[in-house]
Amino acid sequence: MILVTGITGQLGYDVTRELEKRGEKFIGTTRKEIDLSTEEGTKNFILKNKPDAVIHCAAYTAVDKAEEEAELAITVNGLGARRIAEACREIDAKMIFVSTDYVFGGDGKTPYEVTDEKNPVNTYGRSKLLGEDAVSMILKKYFIVRTSWVFGSNGKNFVKTMLNLADKNKKLKVVNDQIGSPTYTPDLAKLLVDMVQTENYGYYHATNEGFCSWAEFAEEIFKQAGKKVEVEKISTADYPTPAKRPFNSRLSKKSLDDAGFERLPAWEDALKRYLVELKKV
Template sequence: MKILVTGYTGQLGYDVVHEGLKRGFEMIGVGSKDLNITDEQSVFQYINEVKPHAIVHCAAFTAVDKAEDDNENCWNVNVKGTQYLANAAKIVNARFMYISTDYVFDGLGELPFSEIDAPNPVGYYGMTKYEGEKVVQSLLADWFIIRISWVFGLNGNNFIRTMLRLAENRSELNVVGDQVGSPTNTFDLSRLLLDIIQTDRYGIYHATNEGFCSWAEFAKEIFRLAGKDVRVNSITTEEYPTRAVRPKNSRMSKQKLIENGFKPLPSWQNSLDHYIKQLLHEVKS
């Protein structure tokens, strides 16, 4: 199976490519320097030459705060880029998997959002990702839409690396405690995505590690596992204002995964433990 992965330079794209190589697939990872997905002609030409059997579209404009001001670039990447790739996939008859986000929901309430709940994004980034979902559904007969949240991987910056960096010279940190979601290791996620894309079980899936926590609880567990003596003060969203509104409730139900016979990912705590050990090993070596 020949699989093209966009966003190869990011955390998830990197892990999808390397997991695919382990499985013996022909993996082609592209970053923005290899393929400008906002250039329709380039996308059609590239896909037509490569003729992949499947496309895992991880590339996205993910700078949530920046998106509020840089609407044009965010739209071009998240909506137009997705449109061009989906159209090209149709021409070469490639399976198409679009990676979406918890930001398509408004974050209200405390119940997990299901795959059939109506999206209602509150920020520009979330809106463009939802528009990307709609583009995929309108252009293709069969598709996979995978909503993920709070990802962390070895290839790139993330909340864990930020916390550990701050811990080098801080003994106390204020971290938001009223936004709840599921931290998700791209190592686990990449394996699930490749399991899914080999099937005909099309549709929308929520894919995160099991369990929920707040950012403050996440930070406390990071420091505990890394052996860092840092006090975490839980603060409200209002005490940490940002340009874009963050959903307070990023809980997502994984019922669709279970119904279709896919094994749920490990708990976020177990996955974080594995990740921290990898990071500490990197530092030592």
């Protein structure tokens, strides 16, 4: 049996849909069953239900707010992951920890390999790195999967924000000097469910294929959705936010290839399927 945390979020929701589709036995948890802010709240439910694996999707994901709520972000993402790992060790369960491109500093223009130096530039990135380090120290049977720029039907994301803004604006300013890869949660969910059934433990990067800037992402959203909105490409310096963001979020997929996992489809293709999905909701 597989336990999935954070099913009220984008990824957790689609992981449970994928497990359902495949007829796998699973339990999905919300804050009610697993509250990552306390030790007992995090561990007890896992110890009682004894899953064979935990796919840990829940996280503190408010990147800007984390700058003022650092303690909470670190408790939920760092300590929370540690406690889940400790519970998994006690019952000999596998664990997938979903992490982020924000563990890297964002220098240069080449894709980061999984083993490259980590140097988070904001509190959220630091909190996720604490989680990664704890999981890899405590467990042998772990997968650490870094993803980026997530969008899915169950939650807020950049695509939904752009579509909402398109209803009231003819022109939008969007940052053009942060480069990364959008990731569609049903595509990532498939990979995670494949992965958890193997023993190919270790670190992975998993995003939809291809790189773009936020401005290029916005242009493609408007093109595919048939919205007449002009995108003005601006720099990060012209759009200050409480949390710093890395400029380079390109992630190398070499470790996925080496382990024989299939890469995710191109991000433009994922966007096309997402826009169809949004119409059904």
